[in-house]
Amino acid sequence: MAGCKYHDLCRRFIKAKLNLLDTVFSDGDRYDECFCKDCHERSGRPNDFSTGIPKKLAVHPIGWARFGLDVHHHKIMDMKIHQKWHVAYHGTEADTVKPILDANMFLLPGDVILGGKKLEQREEHTEEHDDDEFDPKKIFVSPSIKYVEQRSYAKSVSWKDKRTSKEYDAKVAFQLWIRPGSYQVQGQTLQQGSKRIDDYFRNETLEWFTKERPATVLYGLLIKLDRKKQHQS
Template identity: 30%
Template structure:
């Protein structure tokens, strides 16, 4: 077992997620050591999960659809989130700002997300947002990091989580970034056109979570919540 797999499995165990949200096996490590062994087929540069660990989830397939159909015909994308929201998202799926999560807490736009008052004219921010780029969805703006201390090594890491998602073609609109920092400065997004970097929909049934991705970086700063 490589370092990334060891960290990822121990981290997920520390969350005490309810049984049945994740599959028991079939997970995949995308660290350099492991991918050199089995390759990286099936991904483009902009969505390749380098240095992420992939957990299979028990997919909530919409009525009238099959997992095979969704996997083969729906578009691959990603949604960065925070660790505190992970259980609710895996239980209920992605929701729209203004709705409530599994615990009855209201869901709101992320800090730094453009609002109706400062976004493009007529743009509705009450939508589910995903991106075809894992580099973008996995940035700190969306996959908000927290600290995790390995009980085995004593080393503290910044951990981020993102969801691998399939979205139904024709059910979403395409736009540039809706995060103020990206939107204001118009930064290029590595490996993908910046004007198409976000996809969004108001149709929750058109968005299906197919996997959980976890990434670690060594912790060298302060001010982020730590989980021992």
């Protein structure tokens, strides 16, 4: 990762757009990791791995850059959360990252965040769920980074890098641990039909949900930047 231009670019996006204090991140860059194509190939690691008790398949967030969050690692090690819990992802909007990290937990529709603003349910998220009994007041995560980067979760935001004057579509997500037994598994609910969304996971297993906020621990902020296409006149 050392010297990776993509990881450095993602770091500049964080400083420019997310308005986060340095204290939300782990000391130094010990838990930072770049999963861009070049860094991932150089690492020699496989795309997937197993995690938790019982073991479950997990896949690295290839194409993203991770910035380690301050999660009191001594507690994580003492409880062996990094060994016993499962790995999942949660896509969100750039504007929601700071309130989530300020609260140190996921936010649900109806929550009042710091400053007094009430968090509203995103309309496109509700519209893409065709179940009349859909309950948005749950924490939705997925083992698939490809699933959470869908627009109903990780909504992109435009960003221009002042250093290079290049423009990007940026997405943000969280990498997290979730306690086995605290969540239920269901199929994808984004009206994608039968087309497989992720080669590693069946569509019927793509959504995990829980109402137990303490059952999740956020340990990585993920950034993905895609260069905007230049339209020729």
